[in-house]
Amino acid sequence: MLFIGLDVGSENTKVIVMDETKKVLAKASVVTGLDQRAAAEAAISQSLQEAGRSRQDVTKITATGMGRNAIPEITAEMMDEVNSAAKGARFFFPEATSVIDAGAESGRALRLNNRVIVDFAVNEKCAAGAGAFVESMARALGVGVEDMGSMSLRSSAKVSMNAQCVIFAESEVVSLIHEETPKEDIVKAIHDAIADRLGALAKRVRTGNQAVLIGGMGNNVGFVSSLKSALGTDILVPPEPEFASALGAALPDEEE
Amino acid sequence: MDTLVKPPTNGNEKAKEFFRWEEYRWTSQDIDWRGGKVVSAGIDIGSVGSKAAVMVDGKLYATANMRTGAGSADSAKKVLDWALEGTGLSQDSIHYIVGTGYGRLRIPIAKRAITEIGCHALGANFVYGSTVRTILDVGGQDCKAIKCDERGKVLNFVMNDKCAAGTGRGMETMAQLLSVPIVEIGTRSLEVDEEPEPTTSLCVIFAKSEAVSLLRRGWDVNKVLASYCRGMAIRIAELLAHVQMEEDFAITGGQSKNIGLVRRLETMLGVKALVPKEGRDPQLAGAIGAALFAKATHEKAVGVR
Amino acid sequence: MSQGASDLISLQIDGQWVKAAPEMTILDAASKTSVYIPALCAHPDLPPAPGLTPCDSVFRDCRKIDGSVTGTDEGCQLCLVQFQDGSIHRACDTPVSEGMVISTQSDAVVKQRQGRMASILANHPHECLICPQRDGCDLTTCSMGVPPEKRCCSKFTFCELRRVADYVGISRETLGDTAEIHPIVVDGPLFTTDYSLCIGCTRCVRVCKYVRERSSLAYTLSDGKVVMGWSGATPRESRCNFCGACVEVCPTGALIDKGLRRKPKLLFTKPASPPVKSLPFNADTIEGVPDTAGVLQLFDAQRRTICIKGTPNLREELKQQATSTNQAKFFFYEESGMFTQRESELLQEFSQEHNHLPTLNTGGDLDDLLG
Numbered sequence: 001m002l003f004i005g006l007d008v009g010s011e012n013t014k015v016i017v018m019d020e021t022k023k024v025l026a027k028a029s030v031v032t033g034l035d036q037r038a039a040a041e042a043a044i045s046q047s048l049q050e051a052g053r054s055r056q057d058v059t060k061i062t063a064t065g066m067g068r069n070a071i072p073e074i075t076a077e078m079m080d081e082v083n084s085a086a087k088g089a090r091f092f093f094p095e096a097t098s099v100i101d102a103g104a105e106s107g108r109a110l111r112l113n114n115r116v117i118v119d120f121a122v123n124e125k126c127a128a129g130a131g132a133f134v135e136s137m138a139r140a141l142g143v144g145v146e147d148m149g150s151m152s153l154r155s156s157a158k159v160s161m162n163a164q165c166v167i168f169a170e171s172e173v174v175s176l177i178h179e180e181t182p183k184e185d186i187v188k189a190i191h192d193a194i195a196d197r198l199g200a201l202a203k204r205v206r207t208g209n210q211a212v213l214i215g216g217m218g219n220n221v222g223f224v225s226s227l228k229s230a231l232g233t234d235i236l237v238p239p240e241p242e243f244a245s246a247l248g249a250a251l252p253d254e255e256e
Numbered sequence: 257m258d259t260l261v262k263p264p265t266n267g268n269e270k271a272k273e274f275f276r277w278e279e280y281r282w283t284s285q286d287i288d289w290r291g292g293k294v295v296s297a298g299i300d301i302g303s304v305g306s307k308a309a310v311m312v313d314g315k316l317y318a319t320a321n322m323r324t325g326a327g328s329a330d331s332a333k334k335v336l337d338w339a340l341e342g343t344g345l346s347q348d349s350i351h352y353i354v355g356t357g358y359g360r361l362r363i364p365i366a367k368r369a370i371t372e373i374g375c376h377a378l379g380a381n382f383v384y385g386s387t388v389r390t391i392l393d394v395g396g397q398d399c400k401a402i403k404c405d406e407r408g409k410v411l412n413f414v415m416n417d418k419c420a421a422g423t424g425r426g427m428e429t430m431a432q433l434l435s436v437p438i439v440e441i442g443t444r445s446l447e448v449d450e451e452p453e454p455t456t457s458l459c460v461i462f463a464k465s466e467a468v469s470l471l472r473r474g475w476d477v478n479k480v481l482a483s484y485c486r487g488m489a490i491r492i493a494e495l496l497a498h499v500q501m502e503e504d505f506a507i508t509g510g511q512s513k514n515i516g517l518v519r520r521l522e523t524m525l526g527v528k529a530l531v532p533k534e535g536r537d538p539q540l541a542g543a544i545g546a547a548l549f550a551k552a553t554h555e556k557a558v559g560v561r
Numbered sequence: 562m563s564q565g566a567s568d569l570i571s572l573q574i575d576g577q578w579v580k581a582a583p584e585m586t587i588l589d590a591a592s593k594t595s596v597y598i599p600a601l602c603a604h605p606d607l608p609p610a611p612g613l614t615p616c617d618s619v620f621r622d623c624r625k626i627d628g629s630v631t632g633t634d635e636g637c638q639l640c641l642v643q644f645q646d647g648s649i650h651r652a653c654d655t656p657v658s659e660g661m662v663i664s665t666q667s668d669a670v671v672k673q674r675q676g677r678m679a680s681i682l683a684n685h686p687h688e689c690l691i692c693p694q695r696d697g698c699d700l701t702t703c704s705m706g707v708p709p710e711k712r713c714c715s716k717f718t719f720c721e722l723r724r725v726a727d728y729v730g731i732s733r734e735t736l737g738d739t740a741e742i743h744p745i746v747v748d749g750p751l752f753t754t755d756y757s758l759c760i761g762c763t764r765c766v767r768v769c770k771y772v773r774e775r776s777s778l779a780y781t782l783s784d785g786k787v788v789m790g791w792s793g794a795t796p797r798e799s800r801c802n803f804c805g806a807c808v809e810v811c812p813t814g815a816l817i818d819k820g821l822r823r824k825p826k827l828l829f830t831k832p833a834s835p836p837v838k839s840l841p842f843n844a845d846t847i848e849g850v851p852d853t854a855g856v857l858q859l860f861d862a863q864r865r866t867i868c869i870k871g872t873p874n875l876r877e878e879l880k881q882q883a884t885s886t887n888q889a890k891f892f893f894y895e896e897s898g899m900f901t902q903r904e905s906e907l908l909q910e911f912s913q914e915h916n917h918l919p920t921l922n923t924g925g926d927l928d929d930l931l932g
Contacts, residue, residue: 010465034468034469034472035472105461105462105465121706122706123704123705123706124462124706125457125458125459125462125703125704125706126419126459126704126705126706127459127461127462128704132461160898162898162899162902164418164419164694164704165418165419165420165460165704166420166461167420167425167426167429167460167461168303168397168420168425171303171397171425174326175326175327175359175360178326178327196693197705200692200693200705201705201706204688204738357901358901358902359899359901359902360854360873360898360899360900360901361871361873361900361901362873369872371870371871371901371904371905371908371918371922372901372905373905373908373918374918374922410912410917410918410922411912411916411917411918412912412913412916412917413908413909413912414909414913415905415909417902417905418694418698418704419704459704498700
C-alpha cells in the first residue's frame with residue numbers, strides 16, 4: 001500500500017511516497033509554475049518512478065498547500081496546511097511544542113499541547129517574512145539563493161534594515177550596495193528582518209521549549225541562526241524541511 | 257517574479273523596462289529670470305523620483321523630474337542642473353534653496369530642509385488653489401492623506417510607508433509584470449467592458465501571483481489592470497477615511513496622473529478630484545512647496561516681509 | 562498660601578520632600594512633585610476605585626448580566642509604592658502621614674506593576690500595542706496578519722492605556738491572551754461602547770455616581786472580574802442624559818464619542834501623563850549630542866512638544882535651532898538613519914492627537930511664510 005502526500009505550494013510542488021509502515025520510499029519537487037495540475041502530475045510520476053512503483057499501487061493521495069483545491073482530477077482528499085505541518089513536524093520530533101512553517105509566500109506558527117493543536121497564527125496578507133523575500137534579495141544582490149545561508153554566517157557587522165516590505169527592501173538593498181556595505185552583512189540583515197517577523201508571529205502562539213522549523217527556509221543556515229536569536233530559544237529542523245508538510249499529508253491516519 | 261533592481265544599462269534594455277516613466281524638464285517661455293526680484297528653488301528627493309522647481313517671484317520658471325539615483329546629494333545636484341539647463345541661470349544666482357524628501361536625506365546645496373508634509377500641502381495649495389482641504393499624495397514608496405487650511409498649512413495627516421500597496425512602486429511592479437508601460441496603465445484599465453472585482457490581496461507580491469492566475473483564466477491585460485487599480489483605490493480610500501475627508505479634494509504625486517486610479521477613487525469617495533491650474537504639475541507639488549518656502553524665507557531674511 | 566500651614570505634614574517620595582494636607586492620598590501628594598506614579602483607575606477628580614460598591618447585575622446592550630456583590634474591586638493596582646518597612650501599598654487610597662518615606666521605583670514595586678499590567682493587557686486586545694512596527698502604522702492594513710478585532714481602536718495614538726503600558730513596560734513572555742471580543746454597541750447617537758476594550762477601571766461608574774450623581778453606569782463582579790454596564794435595561798431607563806462625562810474619563814477606547822478625532826472638551830482634569838524624557842536646552846547639553854542622523858524634539862517650558870525635526874546631523878541642527886528660537890526650553894533626540902521616516906511617524910502621532918503639527922513645524926517662523 002502506498003500513500004502519497006502532495007504539497008502544492010506557491011513556488012514548488014512537493015511529493016512524498018510512503019508505505020503503510022510509514023517508510024519514505026521516494027520524494028520529488030517540481031516548480032509549480034502556471035499549471036498546478038501538470039506540476040502535481042509530474043511530481044507524482046517522478047517520485048513513483050524513483051520508488052519503482054506504479055500508480056495502481058497508490059491507495060490514497062492527500063493534498064495540502066495553497067493549491068490543494070486546484071487539482072480535483074488528482075484527488076479529493078485534502079488536509080489543511082496547519083494539520084500537515086503539525087503532523088510532519090511531529091514525525092521527526094514527537095514532543096514538538098510548536099511548529100513554524102516558513103513557506104514561499106506565507107508564514108504560519110502553531111502551538112502543540114500533548115500533540116493537539118491549541119493555537120495558531122497565520123500571515124497570508126504580507127509577503128515579508130516569507131521565502132519570496134529571500135529570493136528577491138538574492139537577485140538584487142546577484143548571489144545564488146543557496147549561498148545566502150553561509151554568507152550570512154560570515155557577517156561581521158550589524159546592519160539594520162528599515163523596510164518591512166519586500167518591494168521597499170529591494171531599493172534599500174540597492175542603496176546599501178551603493179554605500180559599499182559588504183554583501184555578507186546585507187544578507188545577515190535580510191535574514192534578521194525575516195526572522196524578526198516570523199519570530200513575532202511565533203511568539204503570538206508561544207513556542208515552548210521544542211520549536212520546530214519546517215519549510216524551505218529551514219535549509220538556510222543563516223536564517224535558522226537569525227531565527228534562533230529572534231526567538232531566544234533553540235530551533236529544531238528536520239532533514240529536508242521543505243518536504244515536511246507533504247510528509248505530514250502522506251502519513252496514514254493515526255488512532256490516538 | 258521580476259526584480260525592479262537592474263544594474264546600469266547601456267540603454268539597449270530600455271525597451272524592456274516598463275516601469276520606467278519618462279523623465280522631463282520644462283522652462284517657461286514667458287518669464288525672464290533676470291527681471292525677477294527673488295529667484296528661489298525647491299528640491300524634492302523622493303525614494304523613486306527627484307524633482308526640482310525654480311520660481312521667479314513665486315511664478316514657476318523651470319522644473320525637472322528624474323529618477324532618483326544612488327545618493328540624495330548627487331540626485332539633488334543633477335535634477336537642479338537639469339532644470340536650469342538652457343536658462344542661463346546658474347545655481348549661484350538662486351537666492352534661496354529649500355530641500356525636502358524622503359530617506360537618508362542630505363542636500364548640501366539647500367540652505368534649509370523642511371518636512372515634506374509641509375511642502376506637499378503648500379505645493380498643492382499652489383497647484384490646485386486655496387479651496388483644497390484634503391490632499392492625497394501617492395508617492396513612490398508612500399501614501400499620505402493630508403488635511404490643510406486655505407493657506408496650505410497642515411492640520412492633520414495619516415500615512416502609510418510600510419507597505420507597497422497603494423504606492424507608486426506597487427504600480428511599477430504591475431507594469432513590469434504585465435509588460436505595460438506605466439504611463440499607459442491608467443487609460444488601459446478603463447478600457448474594459450465591465451468593472452471586475454478588485455484583486456483580493458493587498459500585498460503587491462501576492463497581487464502579482466493573483467494577476468498571473470487571472471491571465472491564465474483568460475482575462476485580458478486591461479481587465480487585470482482594472483482589477484489591480486480597483487484594489488489600490490480601495491486601499492487608498494481606507495487611508496483617507498482616517499482623516500475625515502473634506503472637500504475640495506486633490507491628488508499629488510506620480511499617481512495623480514493615473515487616470516484609472518483617479519476615476520475609481522472619485523467613484524468610491526463620491527467626490528471629484530480638483531483639476532490642476534494651468535501649467536502646474538501635481539507631481540512636482542513637493543518641490544513647488546519647497547520653492548515657495550524658499551522664497552518666503554529669503555524675503556523674510558532681507559526684510560521685505 | 563501659608564493658611565493652615567501648621568496642618569500640613571511632610572513626607573518623602575523618591576527622595577523629594579513634599580508637604581501635604583493630612584487627608585490627602587499618596588498619589589495626590591505625588592502629583593505636587595515631579596514624581597510620576599502610573600495609574601489607570603485613579604483620576605484627579607474622582608474618589609479611588611477600591612471599595613466602590615458593586616451591584617448584583619448590570620445590563621449590556623439590553624441584556625442582563627448577573628454577577629456577585631461579594632468582594633470589591635481592588636483597582637488597577639498600578640499605583641503601588643513601597644514603604645521603608647518593605648510593605649507595598651496602593652498610592653491612590655493610602656493617606657499620607659508625617660515622616661512617611663516612600664519609594665515608587667523599587668525593584669519589588671516595578672515587578673509587581675509589570676505583573677499587574679500584564680493582567681490588564683491580557684484582557685484587552687494588545688497586538689498593536691506590542692507590535693515592533695507600531696509607530697507609523699495606519700492601522701488599516703496589518704502586515705502581521707492580525708485580525709481586525711484584535712487590533713487597536715481609533716484612539717491608538719492618544720490612548721491612555723497605551724501610554725501607561727509603555728511606561729510600565731510590557732513583557733511579551735508573560736502576556737496571556739484572554740481578551741473576550743464583544744460586538745460594538747451603539748447606545749445612542751452620540752457614542753459607541755466597545756466592551757472588548759473595557760479594562761474595568763470603573764472611572765465611568767464613579768464619574769456618573771459622584772460627579773453627575775445619576776448612577777446610570779454600574780459594575781458587578783464575575784469571577785472576581787469587574788463587569789461594567791448600565792444600571793437599567795437601557796440608557797434611558799438608567800437615567801442617562803448623554804452628558805459624555807464617562808467618555809471623557811475613559812482611559813481606553815471602550816467609550817468613544819462618534820467621530821472622535823479632535824481634542825475632547827476638557828471638563829475634567831487630565832490625569833498625569835508619564836514623564837517625557839527631556840534635557841535642558843542649552844549650549845552645554847547640545848555639545849553632548851552626537852553629530853549623527855536622527856530626530857530631535859523641542860519642548861516648551863511646560864514640556865509640550867513644539868518641534869519635531871529629522872536631520873542628518875543632530876548636534877548641528879540643535880545649534881541652528883538654538884539661534885532661531887527662544888521658545889524651546891527642553892529637548893530630546895533619537896538617533897535614526899532613516900530620519901525622514903521617523904520624523905513623519907512622530908509628526909503623524911502628534912497631529913492625530915492635537916489636530917495640527919507642532920507649532921514650529923508649520924507655525925512659528927514658517928507660519929508667516931504661508932500665503
